[in-house]
Amino acid sequence: MPKPATPAPGLPPLICLWPERLLFVGPLGKVAPHRHAATVLLVALQGEVRVWLSAERQWHSAQSALVPAGCMHALDLREGITAVFYNDPHRPFHPRMSARDGGAAQFDPVAGTPLPEALRAFHASQGANAVALEHALATTLGRYPQAPLLDARVQQAIQLVQADLTENLPLAALAEAAALSPSRLQHLFQDQTGVPLRRFRNWIRFRHALERIAAGATLTTAAFDAGFASSTHFSHAFKAMFGVAPASVLAGSSPPRILTLA
DSSP states (O other), X not given: OOOOXXXXXXXXXXXXXXXXXXXXXXXXXXXXXXXXXXXXXXXXXSSOEEEEETTTTEEXXXXXXXXXXXXXXXXXXXXXXXXXXXXXXXXXXXXXXXXXXXXXXXXXXTTTSSHHHHHHHHHHTTSOOHHHHHHHHHHHHOOOSSOOOOOHHHHHHHHHXXXXXXXXXXXXXXXXXXXXXXXXXXXXXXXXXXXXXXXXXXXXXXXXXXXXXXXXXXXXXXXXXXXXXXXXXXXXXXXXXXXXXXXXXXXXSSOOEEEEOO
């Protein structure tokens, strides 16, 4: 039997951007309480994953964990390298990662599957052979043959948000364009995507900022281009959603390698 791939010491973190998914692999340490706008899958490539669930007020230890969108949680990942995988809430790709269909947090959901080893090999090779990782993701998490359709009014609101991230259209303007009341749009948006509209907008902005950094922009420039009013605004919003300061994972002495995948 082949020996499992082991992340080599000193490898930089790895970030992979698909059109509808996002993967981070690297050390994260202790992560403050936060809630995502997307369901997150955590897989320990070294050590274990420790997750504190706010609703239960207790820690869980496992080799992997699936935390639904909107679930307040903290992490202790100080033992090693962790893979953190998200699926955009408005573009469900893997059925097990759908934000609108998510239930309670799960522990060791990928035990006995090829995914942990595929993630180790992918990180050790710094992104080589993405085909093998894609196969492991589909085998473990499933794949929609066609993305579920969103209500046309929700889709219109999303398109307006994405059209100009710096414009920051107020809820009233988005609701008017969709011919809905603000409260009805908020309710319909959460029902269709599984996340609140405001948190979704920040998610889209963070994705755009990562794409700009991948293209060579500085952290500050990427934050402004994504519609954040200042570096401080970006940092506070990032920590609220991811539990860490953006500079700790996107800059510093060992910045991540960012790959854009089809």
